[in-house]
Amino acid sequence: MMKSTESNIKILFEPKSIAIIGASQHKGKIGYKILENIVAGGYKGKIYPINPKGGEILGIKAYKAMEDVPGDVDVATIVVPAEFVYPALKGCAAKKTKFLSIITSGFSEIGNVEEEKKIVSFARENGMRILGPNIFGFFSAGVSLNATFGPKEVKKGGVAIITQSGALGVAMIGKTAVENIGLSAIISVGNKSDLDETDLLRYLINHEETKVIMMYIEGIKDGARLVGILKEATAKKPVIVVKSGRSKRGAIAAASHTGSLAGSDEIFDAIMKQCNVQRAENIKDALEWCKFLSNSPVPTAENAIIITNGGGIGVLATDACEKYGIKLYDDYEALKKTFAPVMPYFGSAKNPIDLTGQAESSHYSLAFTTSLKNKNISSLISLYCETAVFDIQNFEPLIEETYKKYKAAGKPIVFCLVGGEKVEECVKSLRRRDVPAFNDPYEAVSCLGALYSYANYHGESSETIDKPKLDVKSIEEVIKKVRAENRSFLLSNEGQAVVKAAGMPVPQSYIARNIKEAADYAQKIGYPLVMKIVSKDILHKSDVGGVALDLQNKNEVIEAYEAIINNCRTHNPAATIDGVEVSEMVPHGTELIIGARRDPSFGPIVMFGLGGIYVEVMKDVSFRAIPVGRREILSMIKQIRSYPLLLGVRGEAQKDIESVIDSIIKVSGIIESCPAITDIEINPLVVYEKGVKAVDARILISHLK
């Protein structure tokens, strides 16, 4: 796939000229609406309406064809009916157009896949990139370009929005204006026939005016690229994502709507965390977070403090802090000393600091200053419940002043005020001036939580990822043999060979072709032993008597060899038998599963869990996108609920977690280095106090080159 570079994607966001193919005189038409928006928005570049009738539209000269336009055109917005889109491309190519914004719908989203492909391929051949089709267009604040059929008024500011849904996008333009959220850009990707989120992010990452990026996603087509750019993006600014289709039912609805398969939500969620992307459940929360994060400093440490005039709301905010992962400052002695001078005798100097219902603005003022000048307190949650005695007229300016002062000092604050008409008016008035005021403690705390979640990860983002050393040549030899036999699965011993080539400890194992060899190998390995038939024609080995466990001596080995060969011959006289595998029986330990596969959305991903029931029944597993660093792998291991079993319960010693991390890196390495391998599952990987053993490996390959 052709990769867009930052320099050329800039032309889409900052074009010097734009053509509207299908511009119209008729007010009801999209071709009129878009031109009207471009003009009304104050776009300073050249505007070329294209309409077969020519003449003038909205006082601007219209051209009968693209070819008639003088000079080149950076961007062409296309609104003609689906069947006229392809024919319009020739003129665009003639004018060396760089980007086509295809508003028109009626392509892959309704099954008209071929026409879309034709358009993309013609565009590519002629050096043009496509946004859409099936979009509402795009808005770019830098050049005051509103090339959408959405609302005329767009408030400018620091939030960039990329949306897969056109309808929601248009609604969000209105919604952001109402909520006083300024946009640096809003852009709809629709069918993503060519450009997708990744291409657009490339521009937004380095776009200085963009402080926060929000994305509404329904399905992902090239997740591996997206993961890379998201990691880059969040190292510079917060990214907030809403992904719909999180439920099973929703995923079906999403698929019917966009044509791109919605990935499993657990995987999406895990990978967003890995990329330090903040995931909101719904649009409302996402926009609140955007507003807050674009207006607040990123805290450099933990330790928040709650100031309240009511115990109840203080407890609610405390609950919310736990939910959203905010650590409250809890050095009680220090708090007592700090707040003693400002406390009424029956208030509490524990955090939440309770100023009680008697508090007036002046008490808040004192408490704010006392808290925020304390270097151990990094952020503030201010709560107010309406009381009869309170001087709210003084509170509003106090809030604004405090917010601004400590914004400059790097300390974020959220204010929550609950009460009647006067209180609501105060909240609204503060919000209009971009002060983070809320009327519900959970909303306030959720915003601060998103900020901390972003900030806390931030410090860890520099992890370097070591590539494991693999004997790729050996692995490729195994695969070559499997392919030659036209199989898509590896035999047990082949799987072991791959795992061994990746440097993982496997049980000692040999293939005996006769009784003597079996006895010799047994002698070499030592007892107890396991024996298994090796034959590509016998898959369910246990069922046919092709396995013997816990063999304790030479006699048992000899008997087992004969029994296994006999059983298998009886079961399938025509089977090709390669021999009998004689393996070390590994001692008892904690059984784990490590899996890796190529996810249809995200490319290579790795999975970790405890073996058996924990995976099968409890679904207690965690995921990451590959590549993944040691620290992130550790967080992946700690994330499973059964993690305490690795630390040792009931008097058992701790397991060798470092070796588990090594194993995850190695399994990731196999799937990264060997494009033929589609699935690996080490089950079980047995972990001990010291070391691990990969007992069995199930590996699948594709037959595509």
Add this chain to the structure above:
Amino acid sequence: MMKSTESNIKILFEPKSIAIIGASQHKGKIGYKILENIVAGGYKGKIYPINPKGGEILGIKAYKAMEDVPGDVDVATIVVPAEFVYPALKGCAAKKTKFLSIITSGFSEIGNVEEEKKIVSFARENGMRILGPNIFGFFSAGVSLNATFGPKEVKKGGVAIITQSGALGVAMIGKTAVENIGLSAIISVGNKSDLDETDLLRYLINHEETKVIMMYIEGIKDGARLVGILKEATAKKPVIVVKSGRSKRGAIAAASHTGSLAGSDEIFDAIMKQCNVQRAENIKDALEWCKFLSNSPVPTAENAIIITNGGGIGVLATDACEKYGIKLYDDYEALKKTFAPVMPYFGSAKNPIDLTGQAESSHYSLAFTTSLKNKNISSLISLYCETAVFDIQNFEPLIEETYKKYKAAGKPIVFCLVGGEKVEECVKSLRRRDVPAFNDPYEAVSCLGALYSYANYHGESSETIDKPKLDVKSIEEVIKKVRAENRSFLLSNEGQAVVKAAGMPVPQSYIARNIKEAADYAQKIGYPLVMKIVSKDILHKSDVGGVALDLQNKNEVIEAYEAIINNCRTHNPAATIDGVEVSEMVPHGTELIIGARRDPSFGPIVMFGLGGIYVEVMKDVSFRAIPVGRREILSMIKQIRSYPLLLGVRGEAQKDIESVIDSIIKVSGIIESCPAITDIEINPLVVYEKGVKAVDARILISHLK
């Protein structure tokens, strides 16, 4: 504790006269504010301000003392400082006052427990009940009585609020007015020195004007009573609860604030579900649910339908439906047939029904009618994303008309509209007229979800609870003996005796006092066997060699007997040895834990989980308050994540779930019937394809009568 009856609690809510002890001339004082609110509210009963100076306040004759008031007084509101509250009670008693609403703070919440006790005990002796102290008062719409120091204006309507936090309560009076939520009553319980939620619910359950009850709770003092009344209440109307202190940190903050211990949140949550109480996370959601539930019909079946003009928002709403437990209608063929006439060619007739961005009001109208006249569709979620072409001026009346028509027809609807200023105005205007309109799909769906959650349980609330048959006399004999020996724990054989007396199958077991007895018992039971020392002086039996497992024959039994006695004598020569227990070794099965204890908040509760790691590491357990019926026990069993293990995994047969239910009923019965027992834990209870065995029982008793 004295129980309030419905008839006398009615006097609190509907008094014929009210005195204000501490009424004041001074505008800044609470004694002025309350009188002002009572007068402004239009209370028609008799009002008696009490102030040592006499005279007139707000044009009403003030009395120097209660004793001067002519005739009796139903309710006295007390606002004098803490030290003058007790002295004021004599006058109240003289006037046969029935209820005291003690606004004053400075009692148990700051450690002044004795004064509070003194007040309660004097009141009780004189037939008076106390609301508070440490409250903002109460409002009762039926008699237009606003005896609070909160806002003057209270909107009347169908929602009753009971709040433990005064500050939040006052704020909620304002908040409900802003949100256009009408109140039938709002009442603060503060320190709950006497009256608590249970007493107040007794009135509200049968109060016809109250359609929905909301409670804000911080801590629970007498949960067992509360559970009973909540079950009664939800059989008649929805109850919505916000419980703060759900986090560990929040629970500490709550305890410091109210002085009542916040119970474990998991237990609270489980018991609320058992009572069909809808639990909201925060005040905002709770009030939204109240408003919606008080204005919407309760659906009689499942099957909701989503109508949308945008696929994206449709998917978000679908996700929300799964989150909030709403079942979407999904008979695709029926849907296709129903909607074919109204669908544009590229919309989707799957649920969500997508009218596409071209839709106008008339399309919605058709889709509404088509859906709602269909008897298989029980509720509707209508979604709208702002588009350029839409006629919102027609949409608003359509929404209101549709809502009203189908409210009468028993079909609830929620409307969600997302967009700019015009759309927001439309939502606000609808909300002012009590039409359930929202600007976020999750909010809309969460309200409908609360309604379904209430409605779906409703049908199951009639379950009768059978008492298990227990041999209480045998159990009491065991307890008597344990008490006589001054122990608070039962020995293993005593535990088994209790469990057996409850009718639970236990392993066959005898205490042998010599080798011959041991051999005889072994013969009687059959092999394999387990043997254990019986001695109150030896607790960690395994550690000292006091246990022998898997004994296969007489010789092994004899050897084991000698070894056990020897080991224990060596370990503790002074130990009193009662003998050696010879028990059947139970066959392998699935190990469960059933526990029951007296919870400090809720009284007797029962716990269920899978044994071993599942409880210890995965914390995979469920709780219910006792008494609990079979159907509810089944839901308790199904609730644990490891439930599939009982259904049989990996080719195992299903376990005997009916016997597990019996066992839970029996354990519940033991703790219900034997007040001395504080804790029981059957661990393990082994369950088979047929039947169960209670292998070990740990039982604790109290030494209080």
